[in-house]
Structure formats: C-alpha cells, structure tokens
Amino acid sequence: MKTFIVFFVFLMISTSQAQDWANLEHFRAENAKVGLPDAQEDRVVFMGNSITIGWLNKVPEFFEGKPYINRGIGGQTTPQMLLRFRQDVIALHPKVVVILAGTNDIAGNTGPSTLEMIADNLKSMAELAEVHGIKVVICSVLPVYDYPWRPGLEPSQKIIALNGMLRAYARENNHIYLDYFSELVDERNGLPKKYALDGVHPTKLGYEVMAPMVEAAIAKALGR
Numbered sequence: 001m002k003t004f005i006v007f008f009v010f011l012m013i014s015t016s017q018a019q020d021w022a023n024l025e026h027f028r029a030e031n032a033k034v035g036l037p038d039a040q041e042d043r044v045v046f047m048g049n050s051i052t053i054g055w056l057n058k059v060p061e062f063f064e065g066k067p068y069i070n071r072g073i074g075g076q077t078t079p080q081m082l083l084r085f086r087q088d089v090i091a092l093h094p095k096v097v098v099i100l101a102g103t104n105d106i107a108g109n110t111g112p113s114t115l116e117m118i119a120d121n122l123k124s125m126a127e128l129a130e131v132h133g134i135k136v137v138i139c140s141v142l143p144v145y146d147y148p149w150r151p152g153l154e155p156s157q158k159i160i161a162l163n164g165m166l167r168a169y170a171r172e173n174n175h176i177y178l179d180y181f182s183e184l185v186d187e188r189n190g191l192p193k194k195y196a197l198d199g200v201h202p203t204k205l206g207y208e209v210m211a212p213m214v215e216a217a218i219a220k221a222l223g224r
Contacts, residue, residue, distance in 0.1 A: 022083035023073050034069065036093055043067045044218055045089045047081060047125070048100040050074035050201060051142065059207045069094070077110045078102060078121035085125050090132050096221045097129050098178070098214060100139040102162055103200070106155045107147045115158060119165045126175055135221035137214070138170045140181040145190025148198050156189035178217045180210055 037043040044067060046052050052072025056063055063070060071088040073080075078101050089097050101122060105113040126136045140163045144155050163181055170177035184206065186192040191199050195206035202210065 022080040023076070024084050024087065026073055027071055027084075027088050031087060031091060034092055037067065037095075041067045042096070042218075042222055043069065043092065043094040044096045044098060045069045045071055045092055045094040046098045046100070047085065047089055048072040048098075048139075049076045049081075049104050051103070052100055054201050055207050055210075058202070058204050059211070062207065062211055072100075075104060075109055076101075077105045077113070078118050078125075080110065082121045082124055085128055089125075090128060090134070094134055096135045096137060096218055097125075098137040098139065098218070099125055100141075100180075101125075102141045102166075103144060103155075103159070106141070106144075106158050106162070107150050107153065115162050115165065118162060119169065122166060123169055126169075126173065130173075130175075136170075136175040137178050137217045137221055138166050138175050139178045139214075140166065142180055142196075142200075142202070143185040143189055143191050145188045145199055147200060160189065176217050176221050178213060180213065183209060183213065 046055070046068065049072055053070060053074060054072070056070040056072070062068075069092060071084075081099075081101055099122060102118050104110075105118045105121075122138065126138060129136050141159045144159060147153060147155065159181070163179075167177045167179070169175070184191055184195050191202075191206070193199075194203065195209065196202050
C-alpha cells in the first residue's frame with residue numbers, strides 16, 4: 001500500500017510539472033505583488049536561468065535598492081523562457097530587459113536544439129520586448145568547457161558560434177550586446193575556477209566582474 005501511495009504522489013508531481021513545463025506558476029504570486037512602475041522608475045527585468053537567479057542568491061546586494069527584478073529559473077531553456085516572457089517581463093512594464101540564456105539549450109536540458117533554434121527563441125523574446133517599448137540587452141552565453149551534468153558534449157565551439165549569431169542580430173536590430181564571454185573566458189574556452197567552481201555557475205567573484213558590465217549596458221539602454 002505504501003509503495004502505491006509513493007508512486008501515486010510521484011505521478012501527480014510529474015504530471016503537474018509536465019502541465020507547467022515553462023514554470024509559469026513560479027513567479028505568478030510575486031508578479032502580482034510588484035505592481036506597475038511609477039513614471040520615474042527605471043525598472044529592469046533580468047530574464048534567465050540558474051546563472052541569473054544565482055546572482056540574486058550569491059550577491060543579493062547587487063539588487064538591493066535598485067529597480068531590478070530577477071526572473072531567473074534554474075535549468076530553463078529558451079523555449080521555456082519564451083513561453084513565460086509575457087507574464088514575467090512584459091507584464092511588469094520594465095524599461096529594459098536583460099536576457100541571458102542559451103547554455104541549457106546547448107546542454108540539452110529539454111531535448112536537442114540547433115543553434116538556429118536557440119537564436120530564434122532569443123530573437124522572439126527581443127522582438128516581443130521591442131514591440132512593447134522595452135529596450136533589449138542580449139547577453140553572450142558564458143564560456144563552458146564541459147557541463148558537469150552532461151559531460152562530454154564539448155560545448156565551447158557551439159557557444160562561440162551562438163554568441164556570434166547573437167552579436168550580429170543585436171547589431172542589425174539596434175539592441176545592446178553584452179559580451180560576458182570575452183571578459184570571463186580562459187585558454188580552454190571555458191570558465192576558470194575563480195569565476196565558476198563547477199565551470200558553469202559564477203562565483204561571487206564572477207558576478208563581481210559581470211556587475212559593472214551589465215550596469216554599463218543598462219545605462220546605455222536607458223540613454224545615459
């Protein structure tokens with residue numbers, strides 16, 4: 001009987017997760033509390049995955065006292081972010097969105113993806129933002145030599161190629177391209193341990209390197 005109950009609970013959780021594949025419930029309550037920005041607020045939404053939410057967890061002081069809203073969800077890929085982009089970005093009426101995504105797609109977290117598929121999802125997010133008068137900062141994918149949860153994929157050259165596509169798209173469409181990759185990369189085209197102990201997720205020092213870069217990109221997007 002106990003075995004049946006455990007299996008039933010597991011099945012219910014799995015079904016619930018499958019029904020909310022994009023995790024639309026994750027920030028629903030928080031979004032309802034945020035409210036609309038006032039006329040003087042230079043609201044910025046950070047859209048991303050574990051690297052984005054990890055920033056809030058490891059260096060919370062970066063967000064304190066600023067009109068910054070973190071909407072990162074660990075493990076997410078670009079199609080999941082695209083599905084929740086309206087509720088987690090557009091509905092919050094920011095002036096700027098900072099999009100950092102794509103590494104989990106290359107890792108195959110939600111199945112195989114071509115670089116073109118990843119770039120298209122990022123372009124769609126940028127186009128949705130632009131239509132709603134939101135300035136766009138497209139971040140490079142951070143360097144990765146190997147994914148600890150999917151070893152042997154040799155992602156570095158794919159990341160370099162995807163970043164080239166994103167840079168070109170940003171330039172052609174007057175978006176801001178934020179090149180974290182060039183600042184953080186080591187001789188293996190990965191992240192050194194001082195910036196990411198597991199080779200993927202930034203340390204506090206890694207975020208400290210990224211902070212002035214994103215601040216400058218946001219200021220540029222705001223026309224400062």
